[in-house]
Amino acid sequence: MSIAFFLSVFLIAACGLIYELIAGTLASYLLGDTIFQFSTVIGCYLFAMGIGSYLSRFLHRGLVARFVSIELMVGMVGGFSSSLLFLAFAYTEAFRLVLYVVVILVGTLVGLEIPLLMRILKERFQFRELVSHVLTFDYLGALGASLLFPILLVPKLGLVRSALVFGIFNAGVALWSTYLFREQIGRSHYLRAGCFVVIALLGAGTVFADRISSAADNSLYADQVIFSRTTPYQRIVLTKWKDDLRLFLNSHLQFSSRDEYRYHEALVHPGLAALPGARHVLVLGGGDGLAVREILRYPSVEAVTLVDLDPEMTRLFSTHPVMSVLNQHSLTDARVHVINADAFRWLDTNTEQYDFIVADFPDPTSYALGKLFTTAFYRLASKHLASGGLLVVQSTSPLFARQSYWCIVESVKQAGLRVYPYHVYVPSFGEWGYVIGGFAPYQPPKQLPTGLRFLSTANVGELFVFPVDMQPVAAEPNRLNNQVLVRYYEQDWKDVAH
């Protein structure tokens, strides 16, 4: 019989430690800085346990009933703690507040458990024996939990389910206690009913745990996710809200269908319209086919080569019923040749010359992507320019990432090209920048293709005018052996975010 009491101690100790580990792990996952998160979570938790122990003195009568309800509360709060934290991170700005409130709440309740239990059991055992047994099982439970957590729980159940399962254990201990201590509480129908309700709620949570995590995931994108796939290269997510389609690569917005025409018209026409008779065009990146759609407006263009790393991307934009309408079936046009390859390597092994080269890569968020914005890359690209040809580079925002933008301009210049920086306002992006590079002097075009929605001969010249807050700042060129751009970019966006 006595082993049954101490088994409860073992279980509640394990549950208590699991909630603490889950809070610490989640905070490190979501916020980073493991040492800080674990230290503060453990500190708050232990302190809250102290509060709980202190508060236990104010509980006088009906200790068993109190104990049962405290177990149920621990089960509920602890069990739903990770779901709550995930959702708080996804939907609110107050993740840290929720985190510490949950930690202190669970800690206080857990702090109440052992003192209460000892007082309940004190009649049945000698004090010396009681303290020794309770603490022994308390520590054993902690050991069990701390081993189980990394080996089995996190890899097999995940954080959301682990918390829920241990919540059920707490509620189970509560239910069991109503039997173990039945002489002390007598009629306990309400308590038992409560136990069953809590177990049912947590059980339901366990069944729907996947929905909880995907709800959190969904909310990171404001709209409904209509396509998502993780390829070896990136995570592709398409969202739709009313008539607005958005493409995200690794959670970075690539375009919104409402205003992408501004971005893509500005990317292609200032350069290509200035090259009457351009026949061969190369697009690097841009697997969405939207830049190609603009290029195909020119009857003189005989061949467009599109080099994009990810076959999944070009397949999606060639075949998806909605996406292929958006790019006007550009990727399946007879003049277009799609190649899935790493752009830098491909260019290095290729000898073709092009009248117009478009470098439409994702922003330099990593050293790997940063290589595509280096002097070495632009020097290589310049070798593929036909006589009088032009290169245009998507160059991030000259307003939000001013130094990054001018770093890219400087890098194109250091590669031996004349540079012509310009920018445009794209509502879903903000101010966006480009740079045209060429060996010969460049003049904005006097004529543009028909059917454009944003650019006209009247406003194309204005793109090259930079207001005071976007004018050049000193920046080193981005080189393979010193990728300053990745650091500038990180700093620039950090400054914007705070």
Place this chain on the structure above:
Amino acid sequence: MSGLSRREFFGAPALIGLWGKTDRKITGGFVNDSFPLGHRLRDRGAFRAPTRQLRVPIVIVGGGIAGLNGAWHLDKRGFRDFVLLEMERQAGGNSRWGENEVSRFPWAAHYVPVPAKGESLARELFEELGVLRDGKWDERVLCFDPQERLFINGHWQEGIEPEDSATPRDRGQFRRFQEKINELRGTGEFTVPMERGAKPSPLDRMSMKEWLAQERFDSIPLRWYIDYACRDDYGALAKDTSAWAGIQYFASREPEEKGPLTWPEGNGWIAARLMEKLKRYLRTGGVVYRVVRDGNKIRVLTEQTEYVADAVIWAAPTFLASYVIEGAPRAEGFQYSPWLTANLTLDRIPDQKNAEPAWDNVIYDSPALGYVNATHMNLATHVDRTVWTFYWSLAGYTPEDGRRLLLTRDWNYWKEAILNDLSRAHPNIRQCVAHIDIMRIGHAMARPSPGFLFSEARERWLKPAGNIFCANSDLSGFSIFEEAQYRGVKAATGALRVVGRA
């Protein structure tokens, strides 16, 4: 199924579930073993007599960087009547490299620091190889960013100086160390090659560890960092390294450009270019087992050919001279650190703990030196397979004990040691590695023990002995590319004088 008991049948999947994925089979073995041949030379084993005799004015023995550069110099001076003999099937010495379906990779030396303005010899070679043009270094061979990272306190930090656990006091000592090094650099005694500036110095009579204590450097991260530098360049701990050499590592260089120069196959790229230029002189796979003076001629014996030469450039390690050259004394004082390098073929990239892969990857407090990523110098933005070259100078042992360990432990022992070391930073490494080849080098690099650099023992070998010119980098007391090149060219200059072409 029938052989399984009920318990095994139900237990096994549960256990597998508990321990995660079962480890995959990893293939591999020892490669490029050179000690059997070395031991035959040492033990005066039997070699076949040559079947033909050739008259060649200059013979270079040893096709490492010293020998190749000796040949490069002779060829540049328009002297074509010589041969370069290499006992291995592949020349290159410590700059040997390998290649598999994933990448080329180095077997030992994997970089050259960007030569400063004064290093005319190295610059001349790199200009010829197209790496230096009009004073500008080719961006594609300057190590890409991020160059180095250190795994410390459970995560990767950029750079190898342990910033992460450094206290303000540690930082103060790092600063003071840098100032001290700048001051010593100012003396002009620490140069590359070392012979240009080196003067006998009391610093050579103490160990690097003693010097650190004398200068009151006691910061633990700083001491780790300096110990790492000594293990990396000399294969010895700071306590076994001459303080002069320890300081040379830091004080001899002031690069004009962020480097170093490196290639997927490491310095194998340089060796391959030189071998291509010099292939008409190169004879591989024939061991020189005897060198005998005969009047004013020198007879150089391989199992195929006896070369009769006027001058010999001995570019093989100096300690081998006493086993091969008749009458040569033992190379007293010359010590060599044993090394182990391993090339790991990975068919997926291990977890990086949110850090971006770097070229040189070091694990704090590891007995090994870390690994270099062969695909780092790849232009691609995405790689899904790679080769890592894992370096391990057995600095914690005496050279003799280290060599014994290399010879007595099997491949499995080293494989496990390597994977255990790497798993600290990459927990899923065992699921990513497909193949591990291991190269054991008993006498990998010269070790500058205290007192050796300015000893008479070393001095004696710098002078030619009857038209035999020693050229190995070990004559400088430490094995680096620029020393090998300098010694090779210097010996070639001496040999040209003998044949009347200076």
